[in-house]
Amino acid sequence: MTRDPRIDAYIEARADFAKPILAWLRDRVHAACPDVVEAIKWSSPFFDYKGKPLANMAAFKTHAAFGFWSRQELATGKEGEAMGQYGRIASLDDLPSAGEIEAQVKSAMALIDSGAKSPRAGKPPKPEAEVPPELAEALAADDAAAATFNAFPPGCRREYCEWIAEAKRPETKAKRVAEAVGWMREGKRRNWKYEAC
Incomplete structure (x- = not known):
């Protein structure tokens, strides 16, 4: 002992x-x-x-x-x-x-x-992101960007939606929508700059 x-x-x-x-x-x-x-x-x-x-x-x-x-x-x-x-x-x-x-x-x-493991309380899945109207309008006009956006997993779609929705000024929101559509047309995720090559 x-x-x-x-x-x-x-x-x-x-x-x-x-x-x-x-x-x-x-x-x-x-x-x-x-x-x-x-x-x-x-x-x-x-x-x-x-x-x-x-x-x-x-x-x-x-x-x-x-x-x-x-x-x-x-x-x-x-x-x-x-x-x-x-x-x-x-x-x-x-x-x-x-x-x-x-x-x-x-x-x-x-x-x-x-050897039993304690069960961890699972996190409920996050709801699907609400697409800002500005982004929805831009995606409706661009089939390639829309196809990429729809193919993304929910977390990637949420990143784009939250990034655009958090912009306070209309000019900032418009700039972000334009960048997002351009990146999605190239098949890029929101944080593509930080992804490992």
Whole structure:
């Protein structure tokens, strides 16, 4: 059972209310996971298992926090109240029993052992760009530029549309439309100057 002296120092430097909380949580992690490796990451104590983050804890002015790296899979119902899964921990009474915490540590270990990756919330696709009327009119008059524009992926079309739409003065907008149509006639994307050859 390896204990990192930096975590000893971290606990010792915290407020008196937090010391027993952090020490108790640390003991629960070690009891459930004898192979745990302690570390300091982002200025807080971390517990790693098989080279992967397992859990972390921290202490603040009025509360402590503890959480598992696989937050979605090990939800406790107090997510969002503070860092971690147990909300604001002001005393040991705010935590589940030793058996419950240790069971959750073992569940977190099982997730790491299974190789399961935490699902990331996917970003919804951006809506299709609204084509500025000036650009729509210019494309209607130029079949080659229109064909290129329509063949672009949505992100490329959006770059042209946003670039033209953000122009404040009519002269600037007209200049950008003319440049855009010329570039599209040549099959160029909006930021063609920066693309690797």
